[in-house]
Amino acid sequence: MMNARFAFVVRRVLLTVPVLFVMSVIVFLIIRLVPGDPVRTMLGFRATEANVIEIRSQLGLDQPLVVQYLDFVGGIFRGDLGTDIVSKASLSELLAQRLPVTFELTGLAMILAIAIGVPLGVRAANGGRRIRRLTEGFVILGISIPDFWLGIMLVLVFAATLGIFPPSGYIPFVDDPVQNLRYMALPVLTLAVGEAAYFLRTTRAAVEGVLARPFVGFLRAKGLSERRIVGGHALRNAAPTIITVIGIQVGVLLGGAVIIETLFALPGVGRLIVTAITQRNYPTIQIGVLAIAAIFILVSLVTDLVVGMLDPRVADGAST
Amino acid sequence: MLGILVIIALAAPILAPHGPETVDADQVLGAPSLIHPFGSDVLGRDVLSRVMFGLRSSLLVALSSVALSCVVAIPLGIVAGYAGGWADTAISRTLDMILVLPALLLAITFIAILGPGSTVAALAIAVIYLPILARVMRASTLVVVRNEYVIGARARGAGHFRTVIGHVAPNALAPVIVQASVLSAFALQLEAGLSFLGLGTQPPTPSLGGMLSDGRDVLTQAPWVEIFPGLAIVVAVLAFTFLGEGLRRAFDPQGVTS
Numbered sequence: 001m002m003n004a005r006f007a008f009v010v011r012r013v014l015l016t017v018p019v020l021f022v023m024s025v026i027v028f029l030i031i032r033l034v035p036g037d038p039v040r041t042m043l044g045f046r047a048t049e050a051n052v053i054e055i056r057s058q059l060g061l062d063q064p065l066v067v068q069y070l071d072f073v074g075g076i077f078r079g080d081l082g083t084d085i086v087s088k089a090s091l092s093e094l095l096a097q098r099l100p101v102t103f104e105l106t107g108l109a110m111i112l113a114i115a116i117g118v119p120l121g122v123r124a125a126n127g128g129r130r131i132r133r134l135t136e137g138f139v140i141l142g143i144s145i146p147d148f149w150l151g152i153m154l155v156l157v158f159a160a161t162l163g164i165f166p167p168s169g170y171i172p173f174v175d176d177p178v179q180n181l182r183y184m185a186l187p188v189l190t191l192a193v194g195e196a197a198y199f200l201r202t203t204r205a206a207v208e209g210v211l212a213r214p215f216v217g218f219l220r221a222k223g224l225s226e227r228r229i230v231g232g233h234a235l236r237n238a239a240p241t242i243i244t245v246i247g248i249q250v251g252v253l254l255g256g257a258v259i260i261e262t263l264f265a266l267p268g269v270g271r272l273i274v275t276a277i278t279q280r281n282y283p284t285i286q287i288g289v290l291a292i293a294a295i296f297i298l299v300s301l302v303t304d305l306v307v308g309m310l311d312p313r314v315a316d317g318a319s320t
Numbered sequence: 321m322l323g324i325l326v327i328i329a330l331a332a333p334i335l336a337p338h339g340p341e342t343v344d345a346d347q348v349l350g351a352p353s354l355i356h357p358f359g360s361d362v363l364g365r366d367v368l369s370r371v372m373f374g375l376r377s378s379l380l381v382a383l384s385s386v387a388l389s390c391v392v393a394i395p396l397g398i399v400a401g402y403a404g405g406w407a408d409t410a411i412s413r414t415l416d417m418i419l420v421l422p423a424l425l426l427a428i429t430f431i432a433i434l435g436p437g438s439t440v441a442a443l444a445i446a447v448i449y450l451p452i453l454a455r456v457m458r459a460s461t462l463v464v465v466r467n468e469y470v471i472g473a474r475a476r477g478a479g480h481f482r483t484v485i486g487h488v489a490p491n492a493l494a495p496v497i498v499q500a501s502v503l504s505a506f507a508l509q510l511e512a513g514l515s516f517l518g519l520g521t522q523p524p525t526p527s528l529g530g531m532l533s534d535g536r537d538v539l540t541q542a543p544w545v546e547i548f549p550g551l552a553i554v555v556a557v558l559a560f561t562f563l564g565e566g567l568r569r570a571f572d573p574q575g576v577t578s
Contacts, residue, residue: 023420026429033433144557146509148516149532149550152539160540255424259513263536274517277432285432293421 008308016301023297027290028072031059031282042085042280055085059283076290082283084276091287094272099291101170102268105261106253108188110246113195118242120196121203125211126230135200142197148259151190158186168265187264191256195249202245206238213237240311247303251296258292322559329376336369340526349542359544361535367545371552374526379556381438381521382507385445386500393450394489394496397457401492402465402484412458415451423448427510431519438511438527441520445507456499460492467491494571501567505560512553528553 031038039056040047059082060068075081081091124135159167165185173180210216211234219229258270265271273288275281328335337357344350344364352359358367400411421429430444431437464470465488473483514520515529523530528549535545
């Protein structure tokens with residue numbers, strides 16, 4: 001059993017290597033696939049020939065493609081991510097400032113979505129018709145309402161009308177934890193609602209599937225309370241499915257963060273990318289995309305490993 | 321519901337009470353009234369008319385991107401499922417590469433390379449949905465090729481091309497159509513999100529996402545500028561979702577798409 005699990009972990013970790021390679025190639029090609037001369041596109045028509053040559057050399061675009069790629073990957077491993085063309089700031093420092101904001105937004109949104117979606121999903125799986133209809137309505141609306149419009153409506157109600165929360169802006173947690181949470185409340189809620197709907201639907205389907213299995217009938221015949229059957233057995237058996245979907249939805253959350261950071265003026269990586277696109281600031285776009293994609297890939301890896309640990313069949317299946 | 325929305329979008333030039341760019345200087349941020357049922361925006365333009373035209377451009381991008389995705393995904397899925405072996409591995413692994421990035425990030429990456437605009441947005445959305453639709457087509461093909469009528473056609477001497485076109489494709493298409501209708505709902509949201517960021521449909525062409533972005537600064541003075549375009553997106557997404565569910569029940573009871 002231990003060997004099977006170890007083999008599963010090794011195999012899954014090794015599978016991440018080609019994925020990271022493909023991701024690095026996609027990110028590397030962003031600047032190289034720009035139609036025409038990317039440096040002239042970046043600098044605009046007022047750029048002098050000397051400027052163009054300087055930036056081209058700075059970005060290594062005058063080197064052979066293979067050398068450029070190896071320099072790009074080498075820079076990532078050394079922590080030298082290059083320079084922002086507009087602000088001239090180090091991209092490593094810029095990322096170090098921006099990533100905590102994106103982590104806080106997506107992390108809190110994920111926790112809130114799980115706290116809403118999973119218990120409601122369990123309740124819907126073994127509840128009456130009324131709770132099922134109510135949760136179904138929440139799922140349909142949660143999935144259909146675009147998060148940025150929900151955010152605007154939340155601002156209208158909770159910031160503009162009631163004045164409970166600020167409409168936009170950011171204060172770092174270390175500076176003032178209470179104000180930080182006040183500023184994060186609406187963005188987190190905006191991002192969490194749609195995810196909660198997905199988690200509700202997944203949990204309900206997974207728990208329903210487990211409750212239909214013969215062993216649940218045996219537990220009922222033994223006289224176990226419905227609460228213990230659902231909480232102790234059904235939810236535990238449904239956990240791998242729920243965790244897998246949570247892992248997949250991290251990608252959706254990270255994508256959503258790009259819009260929500262822009263909407264609420266949060267200085268995260270998503271807003272950095274959008275601003276960089278409008279400025280045609282390609283090195284910053286590359287590093288922003290690289291950061292989010294790397295987080296996504298690592299979360300997928302951790303999710304699969306956790307599922308493998310929780311469900312021995314996954315690990316056994318992978319090793320055979 | 322979807323039919324009504326499509327009619328509104330197609331007939332926007334006839335049905336809209338005003339032009340999408342017609343400025344009424346006396347009605348800047350005017351509240352909903354008989355002349356402007358959804359109110360007017362910061363330039364005095366009729367919000368109802370702009371919602372109709374915005375729906376037109378948003379639906380055009382969403383539907384054309386899913387259609388384009390289908391055009392490429394269906395042959396790839398059939399070849400992968402029918403041929404199997406190295407062709408299946410090559411197609412499946414290549415398409416898996418697209419899933420390396422989260423959907424919105426991939427769309428943004430495309431736009432970063434090719435520049436903002438509705439055509440690039442449609443192309444980006446089409447690429448995002450390519451692996452999903454190809455996988456469904458492949459799975460559906462794998463089920464169909466085991467049927468006796470396909471084996472019989474081959475036994476009667478039909479070539480691979482004729483077998484695929486005459487027997488496999490027509491019987492394997494239903495789950496893809498179901499999936500395409502579900503993805504249209506997501507494509508609509510994605511297009512609206514990109515336009516909201518200023519990366520999708522570009523002004524002066526009205527788009528629902530672009531309208532939401534423009535109205536943010538006047539949210540407290542004129543909430544109708546934000547409420548009605550958003551409601552239009554929600555209604556359109558719901559229409560596609562219900563259509564998808566209906567089609568799933570009718571054509572895909574075995575759940576290839578679920």
